[in-house]
Amino acid sequence: MTAARLTLDLDALARNYAVLRDMAGVEAAPAIKADGYGVGALEAGLRLWREGARSFHVARLTEGEALRVALGDRPARIHVLDGPTPGSRDRLIDAELTPVINSLDQAAAWDGPAAIHIDTGMNRLGLTLAEARGLAGRPNVVLLMSHLACAGKPDHPMNALQLARFREARALFPEARASLASSGGIFLGRDYCFDQVRPGISLFGGGPHDRPDGRISAVATLEAEILQLRRVPAGETIGYGGVFTAERELTVAILAAGYADGVPWSACPKGQVWFEGARRRMVGRVSMDMIAVDLTGCETATPGALVEILGPNLPVDEAAAAAGTTAYELLTRLSTRAERFWRGAA
Numbered sequence: 020m021t022a023a024r025l026t027l028d029l030d031a032l033a034r035n036y037a038v039l040r041d042m043a044g045v046e047a048a049p050a051i052k053a054d055g056y057g058v059g060a061l062e063a064g065l066r067l068w069r070e071g072a073r074s075f076h077v078a079r080l081t082e083g084e085a086l087r088v089a090l091g092d093r094p095a096r097i098h099v100l101d102g103p104t105p106g107s108r109d110r111l112i113d114a115e116l117t118p119v120i121n122s123l124d125q126a127a128a129w130d131g132p133a134a135i136h137i138d139t140g141m142n143r144l145g146l147t148l149a150e151a152r153g154l155a156g157r158p159n160v161v162l163l164m165s166h167l168a169c170a171g172k173p174d175h176p177m178n179a180l181q182l183a184r185f186r187e188a189r190a191l192f193p194e195a196r197a198s199l200a201s202s203g204g205i206f207l208g209r210d211y212c213f214d215q216v217r218p219g220i221s222l223f224g225g226g227p228h229d230r231p232d233g234r235i236s237a238v239a240t241l242e243a244e245i246l247q248l249r250r251v252p253a254g255e256t257i258g259y260g261g262v263f264t265a266e267r268e269l270t271v272a273i274l275a276a277g278y279a280d281g282v283p284w285s286a287c288p289k290g291q292v293w294f295e296g297a298r299r300r301m302v303g304r305v306s307m308d309m310i311a312v313d314l315t316g317c318e319t320a321t322p323g324a325l326v327e328i329l330g331p332n333l334p335v336d337e338a339a340a341a342a343g344t345t346a347y348e349l350l351t352r353l354s355t356r357a358e359r360f361w362r363g364a365a
Contacts, residue, residue: 022358023243023276024325027058029066029363031236035222036070038234043205043212048074050201050219052082052100057281057350058223058238061089065365067222068093076100076217080107083116098162100144102136103129117161121145126154134162135192139184140177141168148188155191162215163188163195170203170211171228178207189213203227224335225346231334239350240330241357243276245322246309257311258303262287269302270315274326277308281353282328283342286310290341293327295319 040047049072055063064075064086074096077083083099096117102125103111103118111118112131119134120126121144126135135154138145145165146154154160165185169175182199189197197213202221204211206228224239226232251257251269274292278284282305290301292310295317303311310328314320329338329349339349 023280025357026240026360028238031238033070034236036067039205039218043216044209045212046215048215048217049222050076050217052078053351056223057353062365064089084114087114098134123150132159132161134164135160137165137188139165139181141166151188151191160192160195163192164198167204220347226336230336237331241328242325243274245272245324246275247273260304263303269313271311272314272320274310277306279307279354280357286342293332
C-alpha cells in the first residue's frame with residue numbers, strides 16, 4: 020500500500036453522539052452535511068440511527084435524497100437547510116424531505132411541513148423577526164430554528180443577544196419545536212438547547228471551541244506510509260522553494276500523502292505528525308503527493324511504516340490550527356484518494 024490510509028471510527032462517532040445528547044438533555048438531531056464532515060454521511064447516518072437519532076440536518080437537496088435512500092424505510096425526518104429552492108418542490112416531496120424556510124419567497128412557494136429559520140444575528144440565511152411576525156400562526160411549522168454566530172467563544176456577547184432574540188421569535192410559534200444550538204451551543208448550557216440540538220463538528224471529533232475537548236473522541240485517523248528515508252546533511256534544503264534548511268544532519272522520512280490527500284499546503288512550517296510515541300515536525304513544503312518529516316533518532320522508521328498525520332494523537336483542532344484553518348475545513352477536505360477503512364458497524 021502506498022496510498023494514504025483514512026480510518027473512520029463509527030464507535031467513536033457513537034460515543035460522541037451520546038456525550039452531546041446527554042449534555043443537552045433533549046433530542047440530538049445530527050448535522051451530517053458535506054458528506055458527514057468528510058467522514059461519510061451515509062455510514063454516519065445509519066450508525067446514528069442505531070444510536071437513536073430520528074431527525075437529521077443536511078445542507079443540499081442531493082444530500083437529503085442520498086440519506087433518504089440510505090435510511091430506506093426508517094422513518095427519519097430529514098431537514099434541508101437550503102430550503103425549497105427553485106425547481107426542487109417535486110424532489111423534496113418525493114424524498115419526503117422537510118425544507119427549512121429562509122425567506123418570504125420560500126414561505127410563499129411551500130405549503131407543506133417545514134422548519135422556519137430565524138436570523139437572530141448571523142446575517143446569513145433566515146427571516147428577520149419582522150418577517151417572522153407575518154408568518155405567525157402558519158400551519159405545519161414543525162421546527163423553529165436559528166444559528167449561533169459565536170458559540171465557539173463562550174463569553175462573546177452575541178450569544179446572549181441571539182438567545183434573547185430567539186426566545187422572542189419562539190413566542191410567535193408556540194406549537195413548533197425549537198432548536199438553536201449546534202455543537203458549540205450545546206457547551207454553552209441547557210438554556211441554549213431548547214427542544215432539539217443539531218450537533219455537527221463535535222460528532223466528528225472537533226472540539227466545541229476550536230480546540231480539543233477530552234469528552235470528544237477522534238473519529239478520523241489519517242496515516243501514510245514511509246516511502247523512503249533520507250540522510251540530509253547540515254546546510255541542505257528540503258522541498259519546494261528551499262524554505263527549510265537543515266541546521267544539522269537529519270534523518271528525513273518521505274510520506275505518501277500530500278495536499279491531494281487533504282493535508283493542507285499551509286501546514287508548513289508548523290505541522291506535525293505522530294510516530295514512535297511522539298510528535299515529529301514536518302520539514303519543507305507539503306507537496307501534492309508527499310510530506311517530509313524529521314524522524315531523526317527513530318529506530319523503527321523503515322519504508323512501509325505508518326505515520327499518523329491526524330487522529331487520536333494529533334487532534335483535528337490542533338492539526339488545523341497548525342495549518343491556519345479550522346477542523347471544519349480540514350475534515351471536509353479529506354480526499355477520496357486516501358484508502359478508507361471503517362471501524363465499527365454502520
